[in-house]
Amino acid sequence: MERAWREIPHYRLSSTVDLEATLGWLDTLNAQRPPQMRILPAAALLRATALAAAEVPELNGWWIDDAVRPAEAVALGTVVSLRKGGVVTPTIADAAELGIEGDHDGAPPPGCGRTQWGLRSSDMAEASITVTNLGDQGADEVHGVIRPPQVALVGFGRVRPRPWADGDDLGVRRSVIVTLAADHRASDGRTGSRFLHMLERALSDPDRLLGATP
Amino acid sequence: MTSDEARALIAECLRTIAPEVDLDDADPASPMADELDLDSMDMLSLYEALHERTGLELPESDYQQLATLNGAVGYLVARTT
Numbered sequence: 001m002e003r004a005w006r007e008i009p010h011y012r013l014s015s016t017v018d019l020e021a022t023l024g025w026l027d028t029l030n031a032q033r034p035p036q037m038r039i040l041p042a043a044a045l046l047r048a049t050a051l052a053a054a055e056v057p058e059l060n061g062w063w064i065d066d067a068v069r070p071a072e073a074v075a076l077g078t079v080v081s082l083r084k085g086g087v088v089t090p091t092i093a094d095a096a097e098l099g100i101e102g103d104h105d106g107a108p109p110p111g112c113g114r115t116q117w118g119l120r121s122s123d124m125a126e127a128s129i130t131v132t133n134l135g136d137q138g139a140d141e142v143h144g145v146i147r148p149p150q151v152a153l154v155g156f157g158r159v160r161p162r163p164w165a166d167g168d169d170l171g172v173r174r175s176v177i178v179t180l181a182a183d184h185r186a187s188d189g190r191t192g193s194r195f196l197h198m199l200e201r202a203l204s205d206p207d208r209l210l211g212a213t214p
Numbered sequence: 215m216t217s218d219e220a221r222a223l224i225a226e227c228l229r230t231i232a233p234e235v236d237l238d239d240a241d242p243a244s245p246m247a248d249e250l251d252l253d254s255m256d257m258l259s260l261y262e263a264l265h266e267r268t269g270l271e272l273p274e275s276d277y278q279q280l281a282t283l284n285g286a287v288g289y290l291v292a293r294t295t
Contacts, residue, residue, distance in 0.1 A: 035258060
C-alpha cells in the first residue's frame with residue numbers, strides 16, 4: 001500500500017453528489033418489501049460506479065508495461081473491513097451488466113438485491129477498479145490509494161443530510177462526497193471529472209440504476 | 215414476548231451475523247451499529263432474522279426505533295403481546 005502511494009503518481013478529485021432522487025426511490029421501493037428483499041443504498045452506489053466505469057475505459061483497467069490496458073468488462077472490487085481487523089476486497093464480475101437487483105431480467109431473484117451484491121469470499125478475481133465505502137458510521141470523505149496494477153479507486157464517505165443550493169434556493173438534501181484517486185500516467189483530471197460526472201448522472205436516474213444494462 | 219425473551223432473541227439472531235460480539239459489553243442505549251461495529255448489511259441481516267422469527271414487517275421507517283438494544287427490545291415487546 002505504501003509502495004503504491006510512493007510509486008504511482010496519484011491525482012485526486014471529489015464531488016458532492018445529491019442522493020435525494022436515488023434514496024427517495026429506494027425508500028418507496030423498500031417500503032413495499034420484507035427485509036430480505038430490501039436494497040441497501042450501498043448497492044446503488046456500487047451500481048452507479050459500475051455504470052460510470054463502463055463509460056470511461058481509461059479508469060477501468062490496469063497499468064502494465066508502461067501503458068494502460070482497459071478491461072473488457074467492469075470487475076468491481078469492493079473493500080470490506082473485517083470486524084476483527086484487516087480488509088478483504090472481493091470482486092463483483094461483470095458489474096455493469098448487473099441491474100441493482102443483480103438479475104438480468106429484472107425479476108427479483110431468490111434472496112434478492114442485497115444478496116446478489118453480497119460479498120462472496122470465493123469471488124477473488126482481479127478487479128478492474130475498486131470502491132471503498134465508509135458506510136453509515138464513517139467519516140465524510142475517504143481518499144484512498146490505488147491498488148496496482150489498477151489505475152483508479154473510488155471512495156464514498158458517509159451519506160448525510162447537507163445544505164444544498166438549488167438555483168437560488170437553499171434546502172437540505174441527503175448527499176455523499178465521492179472521491180476519485182487515479183493514476184496520472186493512465187488518465188488526467190479531465191477524464192476523472194468525466195467519470196465523476198457519469199457517476200453523478202447515474203445517481204440522479206433511478207431507472208438506470210434499476211436496469212440490467214447500461 | 216417479555217423483555218428478557220426479546221433480548222434473548224436479538225442475541226440469538228446476532229450470533230449468526232456477528233458471532234464474536236457480546237451484548238453484555240454494549241451500552242443498550244446507544245446504537246447497536248456503533249456499539250457492536252455492525253455495518254448496514256449486518257443491520258439488515260438482523261432485521262431479516264427478526265422478521266423471520268416474529269413475522270413483524272419492520273419497515274425502514276421504524277429503523278430509528280430499532281437502532282439501540284433498548285429500542286429494539288421495547289419495539290418487540292410492544293408488538294408481540
